Amino acid sequence: GMLLPSQSVNVAISGYINTSIARDVIAHLETLNDILLLRVEKGTDYYIPISADMLPTCFGASLTNLCRTLYPYQATKAEKEAFAMQQTGLSIPSKLPYPKELWRLFNFLWLYGGIHERGIFQLTLNASAHIRDLKAFEKERVTIRTCLDTGFEIPPPPTCSVHAVAATVIELIQSMPMPIVPFEFFPRVDFETVEVARYCKNFLNQLPLLNQNVFVHIVSFLRELLLEENRMYNRLSAESLSSIFAECLLRPAEVPLSNRPQGSSSGGFDFPQWLTGGDSSSQKRKSCHIQAKNLIYHMISAGNIF
Numbered sequence: 001g002m003l004l005p006s007q008s009v010n011v012a013i014s015g016y017i018n019t020s021i022a023r024d025v026i027a028h029l030e031t032l033n034d035i036l037l038l039r040v041e042k043g044t045d046y047y048i049p050i051s052a053d054m055l056p057t058c059f060g061a062s063l064t065n066l067c068r069t070l071y072p073y074q075a076t077k078a079e080k081e082a083f084a085m086q087q088t089g090l091s092i093p094s095k096l097p098y099p100k101e102l103w104r105l106f107n108f109l110w111l112y113g114g115i116h117e118r119g120i121f122q123l124t125l126n127a128s129a130h131i132r133d134l135k136a137f138e139k140e141r142v143t144i145r146t147c148l149d150t151g152f153e154i155p156p157p158p159t160c161s162v163h164a165v166a167a168t169v170i171e172l173i174q175s176m177p178m179p180i181v182p183f184e185f186f187p188r189v190d191f192e193t194v195e196v197a198r199y200c201k202n203f204l205n206q207l208p209l210l211n212q213n214v215f216v217h218i219v220s221f222l223r224e225l226l227l228e229e230n231r232m233y234n235r236l237s238a239e240s241l242s243s244i245f246a247e248c249l250l251r252p253a254e255v256p257l258s259n260r261p262q263g264s265s266s267g268g269f270d271f272p273q274w275l276t277g278g279d280s281s282s283q284k285r286k287s288c289h290i291q292a293k294n295l296i297y298h299m300i301s302a303g304n305i306f
Contacts, residue, residue, distance in 0.1 A: 015052060019175045022060030027177065057149050058101045059175040063210060066099035066176075072151030079151070098213050101148045105169045106221055108154055114162035115225055116233040121166045121244050140164035141171070148172075170248050173218075179251040180215050181207070181295075186255055191294045200298055200305045215249065216306055219299045226300065242297035249296065252288035257281055
């Protein structure tokens with residue numbers, strides 16, 4: 001609008017920080033700075049610098065950092081001192097075996113019937129197509145994220161639904177700088193010819209211990225969802241869950257690919273020729289998605305792996 005001489009107006013500026021920006025800010029690779037241009041008709045242009053600080057958050061933190069942070073990310077000094085006093089005389093670990101934030105989310109799903117909820121985790125694929133009140137759903141997710149960072153209890157349903165918590169599980173995993181399955185361990189085998197149970201065991205054993213703990217915990221929860229007494233309510237399948245969790249646990253869309261011919265030396269990730277059907281990046285990327293889904297599918301379905 002137009003602002004006349006001697007008039008004033010207050011301007012509120014809201015900033016949206018996505019996952020990639022959060023990662024870079026936490027890693028000190030990015031700052032929250034910008035410049036606004038205020039243009040005065042027939043007058044001088046004014047350049048107004050703006051800056052912001054991001055509150056400490058678990059979203060965008062690495063898996064290692066999540067496990068080394070014993071307190072909520074936004075805990076005050078007094079809260080940290082109170083925690084230390086409560087632990088006096090106890091053996092306090094230097095790091096956790098599993099991120100406390102993920103544990104809280106999965107525990108919420110367990111306590112409030114998430115394992116029986118129809119289509120749990122599937123709403124994260126296209127929430128706008130399934131949720132009538134998308135603003136309310138996003139408000140729930142903001143509340144959940146705040147509770148994870150401050151240490152407050154997540155309000156039970158109906159304030160926060162199990163679907164919003166499930167969506168936050170995916171969001172937290174995807175926000176980590178590196179996937180739960182590091183790229184160097186991305187599967188490059190033909191699942192139709194290998195002995196699946198043995199391969200899955202060997203695959204788990206090669207993962208770093210922390211990554212292995214998280215991966216096994218998540219897969220165990222997915223197996224619980226697919227038990228007959230739960231599946232009759234949630235209507236889930238191994239195929240649908242593997243499609244969802246392959247994308248966040250292995251991130252096939254982010255796997256660095258080699259564009260050089262097969263057998264050449266390069267710094268990128270490469271597949272055997274038989275696995276892709278060709279050397280093009282699109283063929284290799286498609287193969288990444290198929291391999292990731294196959295791995296999660298067999299991890300969920302195969303028995304006697306762990």
